[in-house]
Amino acid sequence: MAQSSASQIKVGIVGGTGYTGVELLRLLSQHPNAKLQAITSRSEDGMPVAQMFPNLRGKVDLKFQTPEQAGLESCDVVFFATPHGVAMKQAQSLLDHNVRIIDLAADFRLQDTAAFEKWYKMPHSCPDILAESVYGLVELNRGRIADARVIGNPGCYPTTVLLGLAPLLEGGKPLVDESRIIADSKSGVSGAGRKAEVSTLFSEAGDNFKAYGVAGHRHHVEISEQLQKLASGRQVGLTFIPHLVPMIRGMFSTIYASILPEALDTDFQALFEKRYANETFVDVLPAGSQPETRSVRGSNALRIAVHRSGNGDQLVILVVQDNLVKGAAGQAVQNMNLMFGLPESAGLEHVALLP
Numbered sequence: 496m497a498q499s500s501a502s503q504i505k506v507g508i509v510g511g512t513g514y515t516g517v518e519l520l521r522l523l524s525q526h527p528n529a530k531l532q533a534i535t536s537r538s539e540d541g542m543p544v545a546q547m548f549p550n551l552r553g554k555v556d557l558k559f560q561t562p563e564q565a566g567l568e569s570c571d572v573v574f575f576a577t578p579h580g581v582a583m584k585q586a587q588s589l590l591d592h593n594v595r596i597i598d599l600a601a602d603f604r605l606q607d608t609a610a611f612e613k614w615y616k617m618p619h620s621c622p623d624i625l626a627e628s629v630y631g632l633v634e635l636n637r638g639r640i641a642d643a644r645v646i647g648n649p650g651c652y653p654t655t656v657l658l659g660l661a662p663l664l665e666g667g668k669p670l671v672d673e674s675r676i677i678a679d680s681k682s683g684v685s686g687a688g689r690k691a692e693v694s695t696l697f698s699e700a701g702d703n704f705k706a707y708g709v710a711g712h713r714h715h716v717e718i719s720e721q722l723q724k725l726a727s728g729r730q731v732g733l734t735f736i737p738h739l740v741p742m743i744r745g746m747f748s749t750i751y752a753s754i755l756p757e758a759l760d761t762d763f764q765a766l767f768e769k770r771y772a773n774e775t776f777v778d779v780l781p782a783g784s785q786p787e788t789r790s791v792r793g794s795n796a797l798r799i800a801v802h803r804s805g806n807g808d809q810l811v812i813l814v815v816q817d818n819l820v821k822g823a824a825g826q827a828v829q830n831m832n833l834m835f836g837l838p839e840s841a842g843l844e845h846v847a848l849l850p
């Protein structure tokens with residue numbers, strides 16, 4: 496159980512019964528500098544957290560409380576592991592109490608409020624707070640995260656696609672045909688959350704493999720907004736197709752890009768290795784490697800392999816992560832560490848679970 500001390504960060508979690516909420520609990524209950532202070536659930540109000548999640552017995556001795564009763568305003572930071580539209584309604588009152596906010600949903604991800612309203616089917620209730628918020632993809636935005644009061648933690652698919660493409664787009668000179676990039680992405684079923692839905696029943700999702708959101712997915716607009724920033728304002732044309740695979744955790748994005756004739760002699764392996772050389776959580780695998788989702792299961796690592804296919808003019812980038820860790824709760828804790836001046840890897844040193 497985390498011991499309280501003056502230097503510990505007082506943490507609240509809104510939405511402690513969902514999959515990202517319980518993942519935050521797993522990570523933060525072992526974090527050397529965090530003290531869990533308030534965990535909310537409206538449906539499980541009064542239930543001991545460890546009764547619902549026995550993996551936390553002896554680690555978390557709090558009960559779930561409603562958001563109104565939990566005393567969130569006395570925390571240093573509050574994580575929202577809630578559906579879209581919840582954090583933005585509580586953000587101002589928490590900021591008024593000097594509480595910093597990390598939202599795992601999409602309320603603070605898209606700067607384009609018209610796109611937010613189109614894809615999330617609700618008006619944005621605090622565009623002024625959105626304007627000061629920072630997109631919490633640490634490897635791209637580290638400089639701005641430390642001082643941020645509000646973080647929009649990235650979507651799981653966007654994390655894989657953006658980190659898989661950043662080294663190609665960040666340079667001033669295009670290396671690949673930026674008008675036709677393809678991201679073919681697959682997610683485990685936990686990506687859909689813990690709520691009961693027919694599509695995530697064992698008998699629907701098991702022994703099955705399907706694409707969805709082919710005509711449009713809300714992560715496409717999130718990825719596109721960030722890709723344009725990475726490419727210094729150049730338009731980037733992306734086809735993004737998500738798939739559901741019959742596993743619980745894990746995400747795999749295969750990204751295809753055509754190398755421009757003038758860039759054919761680029762050493763892409765070296766480019767990726769150099770870009771991520773100082774990143775604790777991004778692992779560029781040796782040339783020829785084929786990453787597996789189980790190599791990141793339960794860990795905050797994201798692994799990338801760089802390949803050329805065909806006659807060498809097609810780049811194929813393979814990216815794996817655990818959707819609940821680097822794709823959600825782990826990334827959120829990485830943001831918290833930066834915001835509070837801690838080592839970025841504090842509480843995030845778990846090695847992936849095999850088999």
Ligand SMILES: NC(=O)C1=CN([C@@H]2O[C@H](COP(=O)(O)OP(=O)(O)OC[C@H]3O[C@@H](n4cnc5c(N)ncnc54)[C@H](OP(=O)(O)O)[C@@H]3O)[C@@H](O)[C@H]2O)C=CC1
Pocket residue numbers: 509510511512513514515516535536537538539562575576577578579581599600601649650651685686687688689690818819822823
């Ligand atoms: N699953 C994943 O891989 C990823 C998820 N995300 C995002 O993280 C967020 C949480 O996802 P996930 O954990 O899967 O979701 P779940 O559906 O599993 O859990 C949602 C949680 O929010 C609480 N909640 C629901 N409505 C409200 C409300 N109006 N006010 C306060 N609390 C509420 C629920 O508890 P109760 O109803 O009892 O209060 C529950 O604890 C979502 O926005 C999701 O899009 C982001 C990246 C990856």
Ligand SMILES: CC(=O)N[C@@H](CCC(=O)OP(=O)(O)O)C(=O)O
Pocket residue numbers: 599600601650651652682683684685686687688714737739
């Ligand atoms: C498998 C599955 O259903 N995945 C979710 C995305 C994961 C997620 O929660 O992303 P947000 O935080 O942006 O909602 C989906 O496609 O809707």
